[in-house]
Amino acid sequence: MTTTLITGANKGLGFETAGRLIAAGHTVYVGSRDEERGRRAAARLGARMVLLDVTDDASVAAAAKTIEADGGLDVLVNNAGIEGRLEGNLVAGAAETTADLMRQLFETNVFGLVRVTHAFLPLLQRSAAPVVVNVSSGLASLTGMTAPGTPAYAYPGVAYPASKAAVNMITVQYAKAFPNMRINAVEPGYTATDLNGHTGTQTVEEGAEIIVRMAQAGPDGPTGGYFDAEGPLPC
Numbered sequence: 001m002t003t004t005l006i007t008g009a010n011k012g013l014g015f016e017t018a019g020r021l022i023a024a025g026h027t028v029y030v031g032s033r034d035e036e037r038g039r040r041a042a043a044r045l046g047a048r049m050v051l052l053d054v055t056d057d058a059s060v061a062a063a064a065k066t067i068e069a070d071g072g073l074d075v076l077v078n079n080a081g082i083e084g085r086l087e088g089n090l091v092a093g094a095a096e097t098t099a100d101l102m103r104q105l106f107e108t109n110v111f112g113l114v115r116v117t118h119a120f121l122p123l124l125q126r127s128a129a130p131v132v133v134n135v136s137s138g139l140a141s142l143t144g145m146t147a148p149g150t151p152a153y154a155y156p157g158v159a160y161p162a163s164k165a166a167v168n169m170i171t172v173q174y175a176k177a178f179p180n181m182r183i184n185a186v187e188p189g190y191t192a193t194d195l196n197g198h199t200g201t202q203t204v205e206e207g208a209e210i211i212v213r214m215a216q217a218g219p220d221g222p223t224g225g226y227f228d229a230e231g232p233l234p235c
């Protein structure tokens with residue numbers, strides 16, 4: 001039996017991933033920072049719910065304790081994330097980017113991911129086949145962001161791509177440090193969710209594809225990589 005925790009799984013890509021992994025036989029914990037939203041999502045999915053705010057040490061420690069007491073963890077999907085759009089669904093470009101905005105994005109997307117991973121490492125190390133999936137973005141790729149004529153090149157934001165580039169680096173370093181684990185970063189693609197005011201061009205079913213696939217990586221699967229549904233991506 002595979003036990004899986006997905007952070008920020010009360011909606012969007014995390015919710016879809018939870019449903020697909022339950023269908024594949026996983027026992028899934030829906031991580032949610034809001035109890036009511038989490039309970040509703042878990043009830044719809046037939047999942048377990050764990051209260052988990054990735055920006056809060058005490059919340060993450062309590063979630064780890066609960067899951068440890070229930071029997072441990074095999075798969076961690078670090079999915080919770082924010083893009084930090086401004087009023088009117090606008091992306092903050094270089095001129096509007098402040099240190100506070102950077103801090104806010106990094107607090108969730110980077111420090112939150114490290115906080116959760118660090119707290120669950122002891123549980124993952126006890127699993128026979130531990131897996132970590134870090135939900136990154138196509139905007140994390142320096143190669144992509146500097147390729148004229150692509151949608152990534154046209155994206156004006158600073159904080160969100162920088163936070164996801166950090167996620168990719170963290171993925172590589174954790175993968176080297178823990179060779180017994182499969183630890184990969186994934187790019188779901190531009191997906192219609194609350195994160196982008198539903199401007200994304202893909203469905204959550206399409207977006208969740210690579211998350212679900214990497215969550216099921218076997219012991220011979222890749223580690224330290226960065227993938228979308230089509231295959232490896234350039235860093």
Ligand SMILES: NC(=O)c1ccc[n+]([C@@H]2O[C@H](COP(=O)([O-])OP(=O)(O)OC[C@H]3O[C@@H](n4cnc5c(N)ncnc54)[C@H](OP(=O)(O)O)[C@@H]3O)[C@@H](O)[C@H]2O)c1
Binds near residue numbers: 014032037188
């Ligand atoms: N949509 C895209 O086009 C796209 C593309 C590439 C990558 N991604 C990445 O995919 C992941 C999921 O995004 P999504 O598109 O599904 O967005 P979403 O629908 O807005 O879902 C984001 C989830 O993260 C949760 N969250 C935010 N801050 C949190 C915190 N401090 N603690 C715990 N949970 C928190 C949200 O909870 P609340 O409901 O409480 O706010 C929500 O459950 C993110 O990492 C995002 O960067 C998305």
